[in-house]
Amino acid sequence: MVYLTRKAEFAASHYYHNPDLTPEENQRIFGKCNNPNGHGHNYTLEVTVKGEVDPRSGFVVDLKQLKEVLHREVLDAMDHRFLNKEVPEFSVQIPTTENLAIAIWQRLVSKLNKAQLHRVRVYETPDLFVDFYGEA
Amino acid sequence: MKAHLTRRYMFSASHRLHSDAMSKAENAATYGKCNNQYGHGHNYALEVTVSGPVDESTGMVCNLLDLDRFVQREILQRFDLENLNNRAEFIETIPTTENLCTAIYDILQRGFTHAHLDKVRIEETMMNSFEYAGE
Numbered sequence: 001m002v003y004l005t006r007k008a009e010f011a012a013s014h015y016y017h018n019p020d021l022t023p024e025e026n027q028r029i030f031g032k033c034n035n036p037n038g039h040g041h042n043y044t045l046e047v048t049v050k051g052e053v054d055p056r057s058g059f060v061v062d063l064k065q066l067k068e069v070l071h072r073e074v075l076d077a078m079d080h081r082f083l084n085k086e087v088p089e090f091s092v093q094i095p096t097t098e099n100l101a102i103a104i105w106q107r108l109v110s111k112l113n114k115a116q117l118h119r120v121r122v123y124e125t126p127d128l129f130v131d132f133y134g135e136a
Numbered sequence: 137m138k139a140h141l142t143r144r145y146m147f148s149a150s151h152r153l154h155s156d157a158m159s160k161a162e163n164a165a166t167y168g169k170c171n172n173q174y175g176h177g178h179n180y181a182l183e184v185t186v187s188g189p190v191d192e193s194t195g196m197v198c199n200l201l202d203l204d205r206f207v208q209r210e211i212l213q214r215f216d217l218e219n220l221n222n223r224a225e226f227i228e229t230i231p232t233t234e235n236l237c238t239a240i241y242d243i244l245q246r247g248f249t250h251a252h253l254d255k256v257r258i259e260e261t262m263m264n265s266f267e268y269a270g271e
Contacts (some may be wrong), residue, residue, distance in 0.1 A: 018193055029194055031201060094195030098139040102190065105210040127144040128200070131185075 003118055004060045005048040008070055010079035013093040014038035017084075038082055043100070044123040045074065046110065049115035056126035072106040098126045101132035109134065140187040140254055141197045145207055147216035151231040152178035175219060180236075182211070182258040184244065186251035198251035206248050211240055233260040237268035245270065 015038045016030035026034050033039070047070060051060045078087055083095040089103040105120045123129040153170040154163055163171045172175070184207060188197045192213035203247065227237040241256040259265040 010260070016195070022192065029199060096190075096195035096196055098141065098190045099195045101139060102137050129142050130197075131142070132139040133140075 001050055002060045003048055003050045005046050006066050008075060009042060009046065010075050010080050011040060012078050012083050013038040014083040015039065016096065017096050018094060021050050028069060029118070031051045037042050038084070041124050045104065046121040048120040049112065051115045066112070069108060069111045074104055074112055080112040097122050097128065097130040101130045105132050105134055137190050138187060139190050139197050140185055142183050142185040143200065143203055145182045146179060146213060147182065147212050148179050149215050149218050149219040149220050150175045151174050153230055153232060155230055175221070177259050182240065183257040186252040187254045188251045191242060200251045210243050210247055233266045237266045241268045241270060
């Protein structure tokens with residue numbers, strides 16, 4: 001089994017707000033991230049797939065296909081977007097880094113053939129990242 | 137859905153690697169330049185990884201404000217700009233980065249209750265890092 005990681009970057013804005021909570025609770029839980037005008041990050045995404053090395057090609061996965069899926073399913077949808085307003089998952093969920101990692105996993109998992117998705121890692125800043133392994 | 141969240145912090149501290157149980161020659165052979173009697177320092181990067189189900193109401197594994205507050209109070213204030221050899225945690229152990237990892241893991245494990253502690257990772261320099269997951 002060999003693991004391969006592909007890295008990509010995207011920039012997006014978001015804010016954290018739960019309409020079921022009072023303005024005071026939202027402020028207490030989310031602090032500055034609750035500003036409804038949003039703020040932005042340069043996100044770094046690392047997608048790790050795993051599989052056996054194909055004896056003919058020497059590849060775990062066709063990198064070109066992985067890159068295409070990554071662009072189509074994630075970057076085209078999220079790069080230079082306001083996540084709360086333009087990405088459907090976040091009309092109901094709060095676009096935290098945790099939920100972003102889960103959403104990206106769900107967008108990728110059914111689209112990859114041959115290689116198996118192992119991990120989605122999303123860096124919100126160099127000091128904060130979330131890993132999702134598809135665990136329930 | 138279970139996610140793993142990692143937060144990175146910086147602190148600077150000095151230390152000297154020296155064992156009273158070893159001879160001068162053994163200390164020099166074991167610790168090399170790190171045995172210099174006056175000590176030396178590092179800019180440490182600390183990564184704390186916690187995990188748990190993503191709370192549906194907040195979208196979070198745990199509130200970063202709680203984690204930051206705890207690490208600031210219990211770890212950074214304790215070790216930042218200090219001589220590690222003078223700290224209570226290193227009276228009986230040598231302040232290697234291995235032992236620093238376990239000391240910080242124990243502090244988090246005992247006191248941080250907002251999420252499950254997965255792992256502590258410390259970079260002593262850009263060329264070496266250590267991890268402890270409570271094993």
